[in-house]
Amino acid sequence: MATGSGKFPQMHPVSGFRLGTASAGIKTPGRKDLVVMELCESAFVAAVFTQNAFCAAPVTVAKQHLQTGAPRYLLINTGNANAGTGEIGLADAHKSCEVLADGQFVAANQILPFSTGVIGESLPMEKLLAGIPQAVAALDENGWTDAAEGILTTDTRPKGSSLQYTSNSTSDTSLAGDLSATVTITGITKGSGMIKPNMATMLGFVATDAQVDPELLHRALRLVSNKSFNRITVDSDTSTNDAVVLAATGASGVVIDESSFDQFVANLEKVFVELAQSIIRDGEGASKFVSVVVDSAIDSAEAVKVAYCIAESPLVKTALAASDANWGRILAAVGRAGVDNLDVNNVSVSLNKVLIVEQGCRAASYTEQAGDQAMMPEDITIQVSLNRGTATETVWTTDLTYEYVRINAEYRT
């Protein structure tokens, strides 16, 4: 199950960024499961990773390489997470970087490895290494769609987002032939379960041809991650392998500086939000796409805390699966969120704009019929007003269905 049309968008190629996909047979013979991404020499890379203490071997290695090398290639496999694999897992991650580096005449620490899939089994190295030349041979600026398929696990469909905008930047004419100042931002992501990113997400790879120095690139990545991948939850489980990479090739010659930074971030946020939402729309077993909006909180942290408490409540999520306007469960979740000195008599709740709770109890205007009507659509917005401040935050989530249980009780076995 999944929500929304799931239509894969037109992907604008990003100059200076090529992608190649192969079928290495890592878990399922014949499926695309190995992706190589190549950055031009002028590119900068920013990345955020899982905060899970049991981070996977490739996460450890990618972090090391980011500190010491200038990344030129990303190497991504699905079918196996290379997590919980100890020293062998680290050696395997290093070895796969070395093999790709040797073939491309770069240093091993210029490769960032990423893995996703089953935890606790060693990588089938022979198959993986044999797939690398095949992926390299396929490198192409138009390789986004194949790559989007090549990183999936329990996802039911590929997930991409792409846009172009005209920057108000100055241009570096030594790099760009024209002065059109068009910036392209294109990205793909994967993820469907074990989704509650913490400062990062499942895998996400976004590239732009803008020229962005490392400090600005990191700042942009932090800003937009906190409005996208760090605002989603399927099941409150933070993965061991989450990573988001933002690459700026600079190939457009359009320079992002302080004067054009806000515009860049606003456009980057569009791509990031669309990618993050696409994970939720494809959340395991999802039959609803749910936006939990908490407004008039004292600060952002308070709004996020309440929103997650609702979004992670199994009782709220099962009620959503039944299209049941069970506002009592929403109130109970707000009440246990740990908000200091919450005056429940000020709390109001609406479901798809139908006011169901005001001043802490059932709204006088509310009817069961209106509630049933509000819960019919696939997209549901739960809006909670705390009426004690000015901060608003949104968290996106799914409902909890039989299908979620089936997928996770059957996966791996």
Place this chain on the structure above:
Amino acid sequence: MATGSGKFPQMHPVSGFRLGTASAGIKTPGRKDLVVMELCESAFVAAVFTQNAFCAAPVTVAKQHLQTGAPRYLLINTGNANAGTGEIGLADAHKSCEVLADGQFVAANQILPFSTGVIGESLPMEKLLAGIPQAVAALDENGWTDAAEGILTTDTRPKGSSLQYTSNSTSDTSLAGDLSATVTITGITKGSGMIKPNMATMLGFVATDAQVDPELLHRALRLVSNKSFNRITVDSDTSTNDAVVLAATGASGVVIDESSFDQFVANLEKVFVELAQSIIRDGEGASKFVSVVVDSAIDSAEAVKVAYCIAESPLVKTALAASDANWGRILAAVGRAGVDNLDVNNVSVSLNKVLIVEQGCRAASYTEQAGDQAMMPEDITIQVSLNRGTATETVWTTDLTYEYVRINAEYRT
């Protein structure tokens, strides 16, 4: 679904404590849904309540009455939680206390009201009030079994625990005819979903005929709640109505003082743990009874945090439902529990004593076959050793099954 035999135990009556049950037709005609409990004049009462900010009207009233009156009666209804009901809910809770008080010639603040059931609907007061004389007429020291049925909601079976022990106390001969020093402790509880008590639980009522002064009684209740009702979770949802009451009638004449306190607490803990575990054994949709034991933590708080993170992980719980020894999901939950400076290379995990993880990755001795075998029984112990301290804590939970989703998607509709 439920686990264990569910056999209702022999309930020793507690001298000075009578229970009467009626069918008031609050939600379902003909079922037992109203319980009155009567305490003798010499009794003391201690109680703990939900920490949910949206506490129900009866919780608010019971707290007020505990501060101002000497409790003589508990009035409990199922079928309706009287929560999220605003001023009307408070007035209804007060009114029901007044009616019972008037009939029994006590003050209204000597009544403690408790409600459980659907949130957000007003109490059907006419039915409830009409049922009170019926429940009073049934008051009997042997009324425990009927009362255990009369407080249930989605529970599939009544839950009780009862024991007698010989106290090492001095006896108050003015009260007790003999000097046998036998103390009886008997209790009932209810709860199956919306179970993650926070300093309290769903409803629990425990009585003893020991003579315990209020300060010792409160201390005993806090101690044993933290080893029982505050160590269970079905779905991480804290109810608006949780309450546990401990009554000491003193009718046995056996005085509990500092010298006999530890023995009293040890026996009380047996009853509380049995009651708390009976909630988990009857957890909504449960097919497994799971003990999560975290040992060698730096302190109790750290052990509890890790244990809850495992016990509440939907991915761990669905793997348990599938009898899948998916230790990767357990490691991922340990890793995201937020333990400071956790050295994952020191972590080991066993499932029903089969070592599956040592030094942070798969144990050399582990085989899939041994893991499958370990997951076969209905009762599963997940033992996690952090190997950094001496604290051990246990949390009890269920698996997450289709049946849990069905119950909660269908309840109320």
